[in-house]
Amino acid sequence: MTQSSGRPLRVAMIGYGFMGAAHSVGWRQAPRVFDLPEAVELAVVVGRNEQAVARAAAKWGWAEHATDWREVIARDDIDLVDIVTPGDSHAEIAIAALDAGKHVLCEKPLANSVEEAEAMAAAAERAAERGVRAMVGFTYRRVPAVSLLQDLIARGTIGEVRQVRAAYRQDWLVDPSVPLGWRLQKEHAGSGALGDIGAHIVDLTQFVTGERVTRVSGTVETIIRQRPVLGERSGFTGSATGELGEVTVDDAAIFTGRLDGGALVSFEATRFATGRKNALTIEVSGTDGALAFDLERLNELRYYDRTAPAELQGFTTILVTEPEHPYVSAWWPPGHMLGYEHGFSHQVVDFVTAIAHGTELDPTFADGLAVQRVLAAVEESAAKDSAWVAVDAPVA
Numbered sequence: 001m002t003q004s005s006g007r008p009l010r011v012a013m014i015g016y017g018f019m020g021a022a023h024s025v026g027w028r029q030a031p032r033v034f035d036l037p038e039a040v041e042l043a044v045v046v047g048r049n050e051q052a053v054a055r056a057a058a059k060w061g062w063a064e065h066a067t068d069w070r071e072v073i074a075r076d077d078i079d080l081v082d083i084v085t086p087g088d089s090h091a092e093i094a095i096a097a098l099d100a101g102k103h104v105l106c107e108k109p110l111a112n113s114v115e116e117a118e119a120m121a122a123a124a125e126r127a128a129e130r131g132v133r134a135m136v137g138f139t140y141r142r143v144p145a146v147s148l149l150q151d152l153i154a155r156g157t158i159g160e161v162r163q164v165r166a167a168y169r170q171d172w173l174v175d176p177s178v179p180l181g182w183r184l185q186k187e188h189a190g191s192g193a194l195g196d197i198g199a200h201i202v203d204l205t206q207f208v209t210g211e212r213v214t215r216v217s218g219t220v221e222t223i224i225r226q227r228p229v230l231g232e233r234s235g236f237t238g239s240a241t242g243e244l245g246e247v248t249v250d251d252a253a254i255f256t257g258r259l260d261g262g263a264l265v266s267f268e269a270t271r272f273a274t275g276r277k278n279a280l281t282i283e284v285s286g287t288d289g290a291l292a293f294d295l296e297r298l299n300e301l302r303y304y305d306r307t308a309p310a311e312l313q314g315f316t317t318i319l320v321t322e323p324e325h326p327y328v329s330a331w332w333p334p335g336h337m338l339g340y341e342h343g344f345s346h347q348v349v350d351f352v353t354a355i356a357h358g359t360e361l362d363p364t365f366a367d368g369l370a371v372q373r374v375l376a377a378v379e380e381s382a383a384k385d386s387a388w389v390a391v392d393a394p395v396a
């Protein structure tokens with residue numbers, strides 16, 4: 001099914017926290033800035049707390065709000081379901097929506113376990129037979145400098161990939177008074193830094209190299225084991241009660257991996273890198289050169305050309321602000337910068353285009369499952385004193 005009814009693609013977003021805000025910006029901006037093949041309508045936002053979801057609807061421009069996602073998914077006037085809830089509800093909502101014939105965009109990590117991710121990938125495959133599309137929100141694939149990095153590797157610009165260094169470093173857990181929000185509870189988040197930000201660097205490594213991680217050896221650590229309990233469950237933080245509770249996820253995960261082409265990868269995902277705010281870095285070393293990206297300087301891509309004359313060798317900085325670069329020409333005149341939120345618009349552009357034209361789409365739920373398998377293998381390795389663990393082969 002391509003979206004050819006002539007009416008706008010009507011979106012329901014389930015959840016309305018930080019990612020809900022980011023996705024709302026994407027849904028609003030993309031149709032204004034890009035020539036989308038279909039019009040988009042922000043139809044309804046769903047959340048359990050009626051007052052809070054009503055405020056979110058008014059603030060982010062959703063036409064309606066609702067408190068029961070099942071009722072919304074059952075509606076004939078909804079074409080696409082965007083899931084921005086914590087990981088513990090991704091599988092149930094995504095499978096129900098796909099089975100109801102709705103296109104699904106689901107935030108990362110795809111699920112809280114390999115079993116859930118497998119069920120979601122299977123539902124996506126069933127739905128695909130009816131033309132229904134599913135995508136995971138690994139939004140950083142759509143930062144123009146990252147898209148360019150991927151394209152340059154695919155074109156052979158740096159030769160064969162030999163080594164990758166990927167890290168995602170934040171520091172918001174260094175403060176022991178940060179309360180026990182849902183991201184610090186295994187039953188809601190699945191894992192800690194590993195699943196939340198480690199998932200991004202595993203996905204980016206697989207995306208930019210076009211290869212899968214086949215084996216890993218790693219360790220995970222919870223540095224602060226008890227934190228103040230929240231009065232009520234709410235976003236990242238909230239007001240603490242004075243009581244302490246157990247942190248049940250990792251604060252940091254460090255692991256080594258092998259790609260199927262043999263290249264070695266070092267990964268670090270941490271919420272304990274004092275002074276690092278949102279430092280996602282990836283550096284790919286090839287036989288003919290290297291490419292390096294840093295999210296804190298997201299309009300730049302660093303390139304080293306090993307084939308250049310010796311006196312000219314050294315990393316150079318490409319300013320990814322030109323019309324020749326991915327996504328950039330729709331925004332501002334050449335030379336003007338983009339930010340964190342633009343990836344969410346680019347995600348909408350690519351998803352709506354794939355729905356309208358029935359074209360290839362990434363990252364698929366199978367890609368999300370592949371990441372989930374790597375995360376599970378890291379946890380298994382950590383439990384086995386960092387032994388090497390093979391990553392199960394992705395479903396065919």
Ligand code: SOE
Pocket residue numbers: 018170196197278
């Ligand atoms: C929190 O650690 C977080 O918001 C992640 O959940 C996002 O995926 C990442 O984009 C920024 O950090």
